[in-house]
Amino acid sequence: MSQFESPAALAAALRSVDYLPDERIAQVAYLADALGKPILVEGPAGVGKTELAKALATITGRDLIRLQCYEGLDESRALxxxxxxxxxxxxxxxxxxxxxxxxxxxxxxxxxxxRPLLQAIRSEQPVVLLIDEIDRVEMETEALLLEVLSDFQVSIPELGTVAAKTQPMVLLTSNNTRELSEALKRRCLFLHISYPTPEREREILMARVPDLPAKLADEIARVARSVRAMDLKKSPSVSETIDWARTLLALGIEHVDAEVVADTVHVFLKYQTDIDRALKEFATSE
Ligand SMILES: Nc1ncnc2c1ncn2[C@@H]1O[C@H](COP(=O)(O)OP(=O)(O)O)[C@@H](O)[C@H]1O
Ligand SMILES: [Mg+2]
Structure with missing residues (x-):
């Protein structure tokens, strides 16, 4: 049973803490809560995967326990x-x-x-467990995490088995640097988050950048969409458009034109080849 009445109710709760979900995000989060299943959240960097876990913890009143994955992460750090x-x-x-x-x-x-997995399992109060960037760990470590997720228990030779007292809400995120195992995918609800539509990005910008005029937010979101359609090494993420909005605000710029883009493009593109290409495309499209 979910503590939310419907996906729409969960969406409203997320919006109230400044997380702007689309319908799919709200639906999958609702089902995860209702069915007690982990969510595997996949998508490019900076689209709100980690933030979703934080927002879910806030709206459910649960503590967030985070296991940040990295190459070489082992049992002694995870369990x-x-x-x-x-x-x-x-x-x-x-x-x-x-x-x-x-x-x-x-x-x-x-x-x-x-460590985080054992903390989540031992917790008296149900928590949100975030296993962040799981694609960074080796296959064997992924298998270990999977085992804990399937049984919700940890066996410690000297102490015996520690079984979960409460069920955590589990989110795993991946930036897709490698394929994850079939076994892991089978266990989870799958959620792909891609770049937001200009309408949603505009809302995100307004929520995250205080005092940003709606018209400027709109222009930034539109430019972001056209830049993401270009063939670049690294497309600008939501975090980068937020930085760009803050930059424009700090510089007292009220309207985006070709000159403004040329002056501030390094805030949202981080490869010189991408900058050159974007400026060229903007120049020819004028
Ligand atoms: N749907 C959203 N609603 C509100 N803010 C968002 C949303 N998506 C992304 N953001 C913003 O973008 C930033 C980067 O998101 P993050 O969750 O760290 O990305 P990643 O997908 O790499 O984990 C967040 O700190 C937040 O400010
Ligand atoms: Mg993240």
């Missing part, structure tokens, strides 16, 4: 590790006493460092 330093101090403090007693002691909860 748990023993606090060796504390264990060592305990052993030193107790020199001479019975070893079996010490061993029982230092492999107890007090000496455990819970």
């Amino acid at each position: 748990y590790e023993w606090n060796y330093k504390k264990q060592l101090l305990r052993i030193q403090a107790d020199e001479g006493s019975d070893w079996s007693e010490i061993a029982g002691d230092i492999f107890s909860e007090d000496f455990l460092l819970a």
Whole structure:
């Protein structure tokens, strides 16, 4: 059961915290909540994947627990590790006493460092668990994450099995730098977020950049759309159009024309070849 009445109700809640979803985003988030399934959110950088998890945590009143993935991420960073330093101090403090007693002691909860997955599983209150940029970890680590997600339990040899007391809402994000396993995809609801329509981007800009005039937001969104249609190495993301809007506001610019674009293009394009190409296309389209 979802705590929201409908996808539309969830969309309204997201908008109230300045996250502007499209219909698909609201529908998938609603279903994830209703069916208790993880969401695999995929799409280019800077389109609101991470932000969606934060916004969902805010509107459900849950804590957000985030596991940022990177190459080389391992169990000790994702799940748990023993606090060796504390264990060592305990052993030193107790020199001479019975070893079996010490061993029982230092492999107890007090000496455990819970990392994000274990934290999410142990939490008394249901949380939102964000496994961010999962495409950055190796296949074996992905399999480990999958195992935890399927059972919602972690087995710690010295302690036994820790089963989830509450069910987290899980979001996994991917920037698509590699294919994810079929097994992972099977388990998740799939959500692709692409660049917003100019109408939605305009709303996002207005929500995220205080005092931005509607007309300027509109022009920025339109330019963004035409730039994204060009064959560039790296299209501008929503974060970059937000930066551009802030830049124009800071410079006191009220209207976007070819000259303004030429003067500020480096704020939303980050490769010189892209800048050259965009300026050329704008010059010929005038
Ligand atoms: N739908 C949206 N509503 C409101 N802000 C958004 C939306 N999508 C993107 N943003 C803005 O763009 C920024 C980048 O989004 P982020 O979630 O970090 O991107 P990524 O997809 O790379 O995780 C956010 O901090 C937020 O300000
Ligand atoms: Mg992100």
